[in-house]
Amino acid sequence: MTRFLLDTMLGRLATYLRMCGHDTGYALDQGVEADGRIIKTAREAGRVLLTRDRDLADRYEGGFLLESRDLHGQLQEVVDAGYALELPETPERCGVCNGSLGTIPPDSRTPSYAPSPDETDLWQCGDCGQFFWKGSHWDNVAKRLEEIG
Numbered sequence: 001m002t003r004f005l006l007d008t009m010l011g012r013l014a015t016y017l018r019m020c021g022h023d024t025g026y027a028l029d030q031g032v033e034a035d036g037r038i039i040k041t042a043r044e045a046g047r048v049l050l051t052r053d054r055d056l057a058d059r060y061e062g063g064f065l066l067e068s069r070d071l072h073g074q075l076q077e078v079v080d081a082g083y084a085l086e087l088p089e090t091p092e093r094c095g096v097c098n099g100s101l102g103t104i105p106p107d108s109r110t111p112s113y114a115p116s117p118d119e120t121d122l123w124q125c126g127d128c129g130q131f132f133w134k135g136s137h138w139d140n141v142a143k144r145l146e147e148i149g
């Protein structure tokens, strides 16, 4: 798994990379927007920096320029650069905050937005508390990744 830092405007891509199990920081989540701060954050954590800003990509040895504006094109560029994008058998990482997911036991109480854990496998983020399951969103992501060559 690759550790990424994504520049602003790449929030949807961040969700996809996290769902594929990659440790993915997002500049806006971390409150860093200035180029110098983004490079410093990426370098300190040894992360690959994905950005749509050519200058920023050139200024950091681990920088990678994404040319596409749309999510599909960006996913294709990431795959073309040699990074695997496949959903794991078991969800590992929170698409919202990048935290690690833990399994929810079948007899647990869950919020009303989530299915019952005795009928559906559920996971919960250890950081933000969000619940996840393999529902229609998971299927949509899987379908979109299959379309990437």
Ligand SMILES: [Zn+2]
Pocket (backbone or CB within 6 Å): 094, 095, 096, 097, 098, 099, 125, 126, 127, 128, 129, 130
């Ligand atoms: Zn989370």
